[in-house]
């Protein structure tokens with residue numbers, strides 16, 4: 001019990017010997033890793049190295065074939081589907097490359113959807129702060145089709161933050177954005193870690209994006225092969241080239 005408490009205070013997400021196989025393919029091959037609480041970590045690796053599979057297993061969207069995943073000290077393994085879904089909804093935020101906004105809802109309805117799904121309503125002050133932080137205060141009643149790509153991604157980020165999740169998993173959130181808009185989104189992820197102590201896990205191919213993180217974890221063939229602290233884009237690039 002003491003160990004569990006210690007883990008829960010230092011790690012936001014913990015993986016012990018996590019393996020995920022698809023037939024003969026070992027997409028994850030014995031990953032043991034503690035994602036530090038309140039930190040911003042980037043996950044990089046070549047195509048097919050297991051980044052998406054890692055994200056799906058670490059966030060409870062999918063179950064590993066073997067091994068243990070903990071979120072906030074809670075072992076996801078024994079949880080029934082409904083409890084896992086609730087834990088995801090309450091503790092985890094997701095941002096994907098495809099923004100996945102609901103076309104028929106306006107910005108505010110999209111952002112508050114996770115709260116409504118959980119049976120609660122937005123606190124107006126927090127909603128205003130989140131919408132302000134992502135710079136969409138004057139777009140609250142617009143539909144996604146009336147927004148630029150960058151604005152849509154910022155709405156998706158606000159939707160991920162509205163529940164005040166302990167952990168935000170972002171999968172290539174800047175992949176479809178121009179460099180300047182991408183920087184705005186990355187700055188917001190950085191602020192979520194710095195201002196509200198949220199844990200950020202960013203999957204990316206982009207060394208410039210990874211340089212916003214506190215550390216970069218490199219995956220290759222389903223294994224963690226290196227970790228780089230205080231990354232710069234050039235150090236990330238140099239390490240990347242040896243993978």
Ligand SMILES: Nc1ncnc2c1ncn2[C@@H]1O[C@H](COP(=O)(O)OP(=O)(O)OP(=O)(O)O)[C@@H](O)[C@H]1O
Pocket residue numbers: 022025026027045046047048049050051052053054
């Ligand atoms: N549903 C699935 N069925 C079968 N094989 C899968 C499935 N999902 C992933 N894989 C395989 O697992 C391995 C890891 O895939 P994954 O999508 O996690 O890699 P990735 O690093 O995210 O790649 P990319 O950068 O191209 O998105 C690959 O060999 C892939 O073909």
